Amino acid sequence: MQGYDKHAYELFAVTVDLAVLTVREGALHVLLVERGQQPYAGRWALPGGFLLPDESAETAARRELAEETGLGDVTGLHLGQLRTYSEPGRDPRMRVVSVAFTALLPDAPEPRGGGDAAQARWLPYDAAPPLAFDHGLILADARERVGAQLEHTCAATAFCPAAFTLGELQQVYEAVWGSTLDRANFRRKVLATPGFVEPAAGAARLTGGRGKPAALYRAGGATTLHPPLLRPSREGRSA
Amino acid sequence: MQGYDKHAYELFAVTVDLAVLTVREGALHVLLVERGQQPYAGRWALPGGFLLPDESAETAARRELAEETGLGDVTGLHLGQLRTYSEPGRDPRMRVVSVAFTALLPDAPEPRGGGDAAQARWLPYDAAPPLAFDHGLILADARERVGAQLEHTCAATAFCPAAFTLGELQQVYEAVWGSTLDRANFRRKVLATPGFVEPAAGAARLTGGRGKPAALYRAGGATTLHPPLLRPSREGRSA
DNA sequence: CCTCTTTATAGTCGTGGTGACTATTAAAAG
DNA sequence: CTTTTAATAGTCACCACGACTATAAAGAGG
Numbered sequence: 406m407q408g409y410d411k412h413a414y415e416l417f418a419v420t421v422d423l424a425v426l427t428v429r430e431g432a433l434h435v436l437l438v439e440r441g442q443q444p445y446a447g448r449w450a451l452p453g454g455f456l457l458p459d460e461s462a463e464t465a466a467r468r469e470l471a472e473e474t475g476l477g478d479v480t481g482l483h484l485g486q487l488r489t490y491s492e493p494g495r496d497p498r499m500r501v502v503s504v505a506f507t508a509l510l511p512d513a514p515e516p517r518g519g520g521d522a523a524q525a526r527w528l529p530y531d532a533a534p535p536l537a538f539d540h541g542l543i544l545a546d547a548r549e550r551v552g553a554q555l556e557h558t559c560a561a562t563a564f565c566p567a568a569f570t571l572g573e574l575q576q577v578y579e580a581v582w583g584s585t586l587d588r589a590n591f592r593r594k595v596l597a598t599p600g601f602v603e604p605a606a607g608a609a610r611l612t613g614g615r616g617k618p619a620a621l622y623r624a625g626g627a628t629t630l631h632p633p634l635l636r637p638s639r640e641g642r643s644a
Numbered sequence: 645m646q647g648y649d650k651h652a653y654e655l656f657a658v659t660v661d662l663a664v665l666t667v668r669e670g671a672l673h674v675l676l677v678e679r680g681q682q683p684y685a686g687r688w689a690l691p692g693g694f695l696l697p698d699e700s701a702e703t704a705a706r707r708e709l710a711e712e713t714g715l716g717d718v719t720g721l722h723l724g725q726l727r728t729y730s731e732p733g734r735d736p737r738m739r740v741v742s743v744a745f746t747a748l749l750p751d752a753p754e755p756r757g758g759g760d761a762a763q764a765r766w767l768p769y770d771a772a773p774p775l776a777f778d779h780g781l782i783l784a785d786a787r788e789r790v791g792a793q794l795e796h797t798c799a800a801t802a803f804c805p806a807a808f809t810l811g812e813l814q815q816v817y818e819a820v821w822g823s824t825l826d827r828a829n830f831r832r833k834v835l836a837t838p839g840f841v842e843p844a845a846g847a848a849r850l851t852g853g854r855g856k857p858a859a860l861y862r863a864g865g866a867t868t869l870h871p872p873l874l875r876p877s878r879e880g881r882s883a
Numbered sequence: 884c885c886t887c888t889t890t891a892t893a894g895t896c897g898t899g900g901t902g903a904c905t906a907t908t909a910a911a912a913g
Numbered sequence: 914c915t916t917t918t919a920a921t922a923g924t925c926a927c928c929a930c931g932a933c934t935a936t937a938a939a940g941a942g943g
Contacts, residue, residue: 414694414695415658415695415697416656416657417655417657417658417695418653418654418656419654419658419741455653456653456654456656456730458654459732460732461731461732462730462741463730486727486728488725489701489725489743491658491695491701491702491743493698493699493700500697502656502695502741504728504730632874633874635870635871635872
C-alpha cells in the first residue's frame, strides 16, 4: 500500500461470481445461468455481476444471489468467500478481477431466469456442462472448499430446511463428498457433538416416507466440529 | 458476469497485501513496513502494493515479497491466498480492493527497507503496534488461517530451514498456536505421519546447543496430514 | 392378514490415535 | 563429578471410530 502517490496504478473491473449449491434428491446441484451475450453466448456460467461503487464484495454477492434466485430473503443465508481469481486473460474482453463466493441453500426453489441471463437453472454437479470463463475451475474449488467445511464445521445444516431428519443430513455429506457413510456411525457422531443438531419439538417425519418414521431435528448453535468429521478414503489412512 | 454490456460498471484500484510470517527464537514474527506518506504516515502496515496491468494477484504478491524482503529467490516460497478485503472506506482516499496473502518464511533475514517504505522490520506478533487501514484485521485473519493450516497440512516445514530438528518444528506449532505441546507426543505424531519429515543425511544438530544433540530432518513430500494434528483446548473437547 | 422390504434406532467389539506419564541417553554448565 | 538441559524411548488408559449385528416401525404386495 505504500508508494501510493509515486506509482501509476491501473484500475480494474471487479466482479463477484457465485457457486450456489444445494442438495436435491441426494445429489449435489449448482445454480447456473445461460449466457445471452458474447463471449461464451449460449454457454452456462456461474451467476454473478459487477461490483457497484459503494458495495463490498459480500454485499454484491448477496444482492446477486437475491436477484438470481428470486428469493426475497437472503439474510442469514450461508455465504462464504472462496477465493479471488485474477489471471490476466480470464475474460477475453478485458481485465476482470473476480471475487468468488460459495452459497449453501437449503431447498431448491426453481430460479426465475431474471435480468440479463437467458435462463437460470439448477443442474446436477456431476452432469454440469463445460462452463464459460474459468468458472469450471471456480466450481471445482467451491466443491472442494465446501467438502472441507463439512469436515470441520456444522455448515451441513445450511443445506437442510428448518426441520430435517438425520438421513437428510447424511445425504448432504454423501452428495458433497461423493462417498457413502455408515448410517449408525454417522448418527452416533452427529448426536455426540453438542450443539450440532437439536431435537425438533413436533416429533415424527414428513409424510409419505417408506420405512420407520425418523425423528426431526433442527440446527443447533454450534458452528465448529470438535473433533472433526473426516471424510473417508482420501488416501488409505483415516482416523 | 452476464449483463456486461448492459450495465455501467465501476473500475477499482486493486492491491495485494502480504502477511509475511516467520518464527524467530520461538516467537511468531511478522514483516511490517513503516509508512512514509499520508494517510497513516508513520504507522506500521503490511507490505503490499498495486497490481500491475498484466499481473495476477499471485504474481504481484510474489513480486512484492521479493521487493520487501530483498530475497532474490522467492520461487518455491510458501504463498497462499487469504481473503479479499473490499469494504468501502477501508482506504480513506479511494476505493481499493485488496487481495491478501499469507507468506511463510523459513528464516528471518533482516529486510532492507526498500523503495517507498520508511523502513521494514520483523516485529513480534504479540507486540505489534496498531496497523494502518484494516491491516490489523488482515493480520489476525492470517494467523488464524495459518494456525488452521498447521492442523491439516505439512505447512509447518515452510517455517523451517532446509534441515531442522523436531524441537524447531514443534516451536513453530507452539508459536503459531500460542500453546505448548508435549514433546514426546509431538515427536511420535510427526514421525508416524509418512512423508511429513525425512531424516537428513548428516546426522546431528547444529553446534552450540545445550542438551543432547537432536537429529536433523528435512521436509518430506507429503502436503496433507491424515489424521490431522489438532491444536489443544479450543474448547474442552479434543480428540 | 402375513410377510417382505425399507428405513430408523440401538448396541457391541476391536483397533488405533492420543494425552499423560515415566525412564534413559547425551551433551553443556557449574 | 554432579547438575542441568534437552532428545529419545517406552508405557498405559481412554475414547473416537470403523465394522458390524439386532431390533423397531412403517409401507408394499400377495
